[in-house]
Amino acid sequence: MTVSYSAGEGRESFDGAKAALFIGPRLLVIRRDDRPGIPHPGALDFPGGGREERETPEQTLAREMREEVGLEMGRAEMLWRQSFDGATRPGLVWFFVLRMGAGAEAEIRFGDEGQGWALMTPEAFLAAPDAIPALQARLGLWQAL
Template sequence: MRDEPFGGAKLALLTGRGLVSILRDDVPRIAWPGHWDFAGGAREGRESPSACVLRETREELGLELDPGRLIWRRTYLNSNGRPVWFFVARIGAAEIARIRFGDEGQGWAVMPVADYLAHPKGIGQIKERLADYLAVQPGA
């Protein structure tokens, strides 16, 4: 999997009935400015999809997660037809208390899953990918 090309990875961090979301910077040079996103980003070097998303989570939220915490994963094609990965992990209150926000974005929040899915500033394809997970994990 390490040598297969992919553009990047995102991680839905679920906690109870909520999830951790990051408010993107509101600058025109980035995709989805001022929208609520999940931890993740572009691949660096030849890292694997899980290494990519765990590094981005560490950089953006200060959380060190073991790869075994990734409970669901699926590839999708982005708007350029390039594969991207979507992961899901569960975290608890103690880990939320340890979040140390990085230098990308305006802030972070834990919001109810339903609120994210209905939020006008939620990113469409991220909502769809989260909904895919919820469809196969009833009650998640």
């Protein structure tokens, strides 16, 4: 299922973008850095991050995916996108669900943010006590559609 939005909706005023990226049947997750002063230290996270300058939500996500895991968002199939209130501060964030074919993990080149990456089932991510709760809720909402 692909969800579209009207021209300009949420594109001018937003803080960042995250994506649940399926590689085959499993999700790509990142273990956040474990240091004081950052939101959710050491938690399981999805690729994505904060907006720079006048990026669109898609541009923000594409840049973050390249920086964090070396994957090109343009190769992924868009399954869903939705705007939400920010998890750590007021403001709009975009959440995407994307899919790449099995084997795309061979192209991952982990960047310099986070402790590492893994592939896990969506059920394992939803049940993980150390996953970011807002991302669990967003993934669960998409699964319920």
